[in-house]
Amino acid sequence: MRRLTVVLAVTAVLAAGCGGTTAQLGSGASSIVPASAPAFVAIDADPQSQQWQTIDSLASKFPDKQKAVDSIKQDMTSADVSWERDVKPVLQGELDVVWLDFKNNGRNVVALMQPKNEAKFKELIAKASKAEQDPSNRVVYEKFRGWYVLAPDRATIDRFEQESNAAATSLADDKSFKQSMARLGTDSVMRAYVNGGFLMKLARQYGGARLHPYIDKVGTLDWIAARLGATSQGIGFDTIVHGTPGSLFKGSSKSGAFSPKLLGTVPGDALVYLSFHGSKGMFDGLGQNPVLNTPEFRQFAQPLKQIGRVLEGENAIYARPGARIPEVTLVSTPSTAGTPIVDRMVMKLAGSAPAVRKVGGTSVHAMASSGIGLYYADVDGKFVVTDQPQGIRSLKGSGTSLSDSAEFQQAKNASGMPDRTWSTLYVNIHAGVPYVEKLAQQHIPAEIARNIKPLRSAVEYAASHTHEIQVTFFLRIN
Numbered sequence: 001m002r003r004l005t006v007v008l009a010v011t012a013v014l015a016a017g018c019g020g021t022t023a024q025l026g027s028g029a030s031s032i033v034p035a036s037a038p039a040f041v042a043i044d045a046d047p048q049s050q051q052w053q054t055i056d057s058l059a060s061k062f063p064d065k066q067k068a069v070d071s072i073k074q075d076m077t078s079a080d081v082s083w084e085r086d087v088k089p090v091l092q093g094e095l096d097v098v099w100l101d102f103k104n105n106g107r108n109v110v111a112l113m114q115p116k117n118e119a120k121f122k123e124l125i126a127k128a129s130k131a132e133q134d135p136s137n138r139v140v141y142e143k144f145r146g147w148y149v150l151a152p153d154r155a156t157i158d159r160f161e162q163e164s165n166a167a168a169t170s171l172a173d174d175k176s177f178k179q180s181m182a183r184l185g186t187d188s189v190m191r192a193y194v195n196g197g198f199l200m201k202l203a204r205q206y207g208g209a210r211l212h213p214y215i216d217k218v219g220t221l222d223w224i225a226a227r228l229g230a231t232s233q234g235i236g237f238d239t240i241v242h243g244t245p246g247s248l249f250k251g252s253s254k255s256g257a258f259s260p261k262l263l264g265t266v267p268g269d270a271l272v273y274l275s276f277h278g279s280k281g282m283f284d285g286l287g288q289n290p291v292l293n294t295p296e297f298r299q300f301a302q303p304l305k306q307i308g309r310v311l312e313g314e315n316a317i318y319a320r321p322g323a324r325i326p327e328v329t330l331v332s333t334p335s336t337a338g339t340p341i342v343d344r345m346v347m348k349l350a351g352s353a354p355a356v357r358k359v360g361g362t363s364v365h366a367m368a369s370s371g372i373g374l375y376y377a378d379v380d381g382k383f384v385v386t387d388q389p390q391g392i393r394s395l396k397g398s399g400t401s402l403s404d405s406a407e408f409q410q411a412k413n414a415s416g417m418p419d420r421t422w423s424t425l426y427v428n429i430h431a432g433v434p435y436v437e438k439l440a441q442q443h444i445p446a447e448i449a450r451n452i453k454p455l456r457s458a459v460e461y462a463a464s465h466t467h468e469i470q471v472t473f474f475l476r477i478n
Helices: 002-009 050-059 065-078 083-087 118-131 154-166 175-183 196-206 212-218 284-288 301-310 339-350 390-396 406-415 429-440 446-452
Strands: 039-044 094-099 109-113 140-144 147-151 190-195 219-231 234-245 272-277 314-320 327-332 355-359 362-369 372-379 382-386 423-428 455-465 468-477
Touching: 050 219, 050 234, 065 083, 083 118, 109 154, 140 154, 147 154, 175 190, 175 219, 175 234, 190 196, 196 212, 196 219, 212 219, 234 406, 301 339, 327 390, 339 362, 339 372, 372 390, 382 390, 406 423, 406 455, 406 468, 423 429, 429 446, 429 455
Parallel strands: none
Antiparallel strands: 039 094, 039 190, 094 109, 109 147, 140 147, 190 219, 219 234, 234 468, 272 314, 272 423, 314 327, 327 382, 355 362, 362 372, 372 382, 423 455, 455 468
16 A cells, blocks of 8 residues: 555656646545545646646756656666556546544555556556565555545455445535635645544543543634645645634634734844734633643743733744854834843843843843843834844844845745734745855755755745634745
């Protein structure tokens, strides 16, 4: 089973696009899958689909693409399998993977496909099984309702067929499944669905009596869905969690989506940028957490509440080039001055007050040696904590901000990031690699350097919809 899965997965590299389209991914075998199935994954198995064409175009930007293709083909040849002769004639439509439950180390799973050439399909299975030395990794199959069902053993196939025949509702007709597939959009090479009710049942079953009260306060989880897809500008991965938060998340749910105004403050040469928004009393509910509600961790509850007062507004953490080490800076917009709060914490932990220095005309509290350490101050209504004096100076300067950066704007547009998010993480890969080389005082090996050159940036953001949290990761390639 494992070897066959690998053979089919290499389509991503070998299926040089020929144009064409496929039906909406996820609509394949879902009509014969029982709605009770805890997890379902659909993979585009059509070498002529538009998605594989786009992926092939992106892969061609990497100089060693052909080298990788040749290596995979060589591995297949060692198993007496040929892409052109054995694999390509089999592929069409989609390959679906269904978990019947999560027991037996995840081996209670079947794969479903409709091969283009059934004779070639049977030959491929025979070759893959013959090349697999471990009998437990071999695969058996049977045709069922127009689909070939593949599994590690006959008993799993029998169980799937029995559950399919007995099911009152198929996955294709299940409200949660249909809703999740609609929310994932159309362009994708892989889609996944997880039954939220099944996960909650597992949590109650294995959580133990101590966690049961907290599980009930988590809320309801309807479904989790994921999508992997490509555009002409890169690869994106979306995860959507749909449900209703319970009382355990009462404090954290107060901080909704926001438009990051600190983008105009963060310097444009930031290599890494993270934004999030706090809320009043954001850490007040930690006493209900079973992990922190112990003598060992209870001592941290009060300091966390104080930190929460500083972080209850918009926050930005970023790293940018420094002379010896990267400058790491936190900028927040608390409702009250942050310096007195941090002063009290420093006094309690260090036993003495920090020194006060002037940096760019601003009084800064510092605990540093040779220019590197901890600097914090209230600057123009913002609270700033940084490891170098330039972190204070840059906020009072007139240089280009991250909101004006062409690289950031291109990454934002390519990823589809909305103006309002719960949080955002941005990494400037293109500018970060040379800086890493400078710090290390040596160049990255040429083979690696030429293959990371097409990578421009990475963006991850969380956005909210009604009863949903969506987390998207996008890798921009140019």
